[in-house]
Amino acid sequence: MDFLFENLPSISQSTPKKGHQDSQMPEDMGIDSSRGESSNMSMTESKEQDSSSNIDDISRRAQEMVENINHSRTSDQKVMDSFEENLLDKVREMCQQMKGHMYTVYEEDSDAMQVKLQELSEVLESCTKLNRELLEATQALACLREGLAITQTEP
Structure with missing residues (x-):
């Protein structure tokens, strides 16, 4: 996952260039030492506050990203369920x-x-009828043969 840090404020502190140090030195020398110490203390506190606010900002953005990811996942789950x-x-x-x-x-x-099935039934009925007729014809022929056999043996 890509994190976009380009919009985040920079937490690095720049150091003054040599030319700038020399020009500031005479002014600092004119200030008494107790005031210089308090000035250094307030700069340190300011740097700590800036670092702390930058860390808080990064933490807040990271939390927002996690919430957005969770929201996307919930949305994805709803889409998949649908x-x-x-x-x-x-x-x-x-x-x-x-x-x-x-x-x-x-x-x-x-x-x-x-x-x-109707056609088959008609064919079977026709076969049954033909079978009966054939049996009747067979019986008639058997009777005829018996009658012929009797008449041949009588002479």
Whole structure:
């Protein structure tokens, strides 16, 4: 993750250049030593306060970044939950459509099978009728043969 520190105030302190030190020295020499010490003390305190405020600022920004990340994660989770729910709805819808199509195909197949079963039933009925007629013809031929056999043996 990239952290953007370009907007943060700099916490480094610049040191005066040599030319500037020489020009400030005569003025500092004119100030009594107790005032110089208090001046040094207030500069040190000022530097500490600046460092402390910079650290606090960095800490606050880091906390804001963590909160933003957590907010993004929560938002991402909501998006994923919504996506999952929508996907499940679409899957259910597609399953219902497939079931409907499947039942339509079953019905069409059932109608076609009913026609074929009707045709098969008619063919079987016809076969049964022909079988009976064939048995009757066989019996008639058997009787005829018996009658012919009797007449041939009588002479």
